[in-house]
Amino acid sequence: MYIIPAVDILDKKVVRLREGNYDDVTRYDVSLEEMIERYRSIGTELIHIIDLNGAKGDFSNQQYLFDVIKRTDMKIQYGGGIRSIDKVKELTDAGVARVIVGTQAITNPTFLDELAKAMCGGTKCSDQVVIAIDVLDEVIKYSGWMESSPIKLIDYIDRCLHLGFYRFLCTDINKDGKLGGAGVELYKKLLDHSPFIKLIASGGVSSMKDIDELCKIKVESCVVGKAIYEERITIEDVKNWNLKSLISI
Structure with a gap:
């Protein structure tokens, strides 16, 4: 299992939201460029960048983020405001390693079918x-966690699998930004249903103990943000863990 450091951007600033609440924001006195360089310098290969403006339909950050991404050789896992097949292709053509799709896949009934036709081949x-799945009490949320979907969680996973998508970023909203521990029960339920999915856990990780618990249930990787900013998990912890896990990335 690999630790993926997370950087959330709101109004071009590094922030964290509590439970996805845009009115409950913690701002950090560090730039995106500095965060990328910090992780690059310890040998981290993959970083998770979310455009929180884009997630709610405001694309004022997008050019800034694209410019930063183009200047780094880090592998980027990128999400927030990706609303079209063309945008997915634009990002992958620009060298983004992984593109996260969420809201559009929920609200547009044909989007995933079209994306599968455009992108899928083998393990591509x-x-x-x-596929981002943001979950609050087993209800799928979208549009920056402001809207609820009637689609059942397991049904949605099955549909994605049928189309050829099998890497999922699952955020347990009940845990996110609280540093109260990861949503192990939720992730275990998903993996019990589909043991072969590549599951990226997000939300609530507060210590290396949480990382160990996620590793035990065979989560592929986990996204960690606030715990690193607040030094509950140190840069050295990330470095040492990922050096051991590098072969699986």
Whole structure:
């Protein structure tokens, strides 16, 4: 299992939201460029960048983020405001390693079918497209966690699998931004249903103990943000863990 450091951007600033609430924001006195360089310098290969403006339909950050991404040789897992097949292709053509799709896949009934036709071949979907599933009490949320979907969680996973997508970024909203521990029960339920999915856990990780618990249930990787910013998990912890896990990335 690999630790993927997370950087959330709102109004071009590094932030964290609590439970996805845009009115409950913690801002950090560090730039995106500095965060990328910090992780690059310890040998981290993959970083998770979310455009929180884009997630709610405001694309004022997008050019800034694209410019930063183009200047780094880090592998980027990128999400927030990806609303079209063309945008997915634009990002992958620009060298983004993984593109996260969320809201559009929920609200547009044909989007995933069209994306599968455009992108899938062998393991390509898994490697380049990540399906975001943001969950609050087993209800799928979208549009920056402001809207609820009637689609059942397991049904949605099954549909994605049928189309060839099998890497999922699952955020347990109940845990996100609280540093109260990861949503192990939720992730275990998903993996019990589909043991072969590549599951990226997100939300609530507060210590290396949480990382160990996720590793035990065979989560592929986990996204960690606030715990690193607040030094509950150190840069050295990330470095040492990922050096051991590098072969599986």
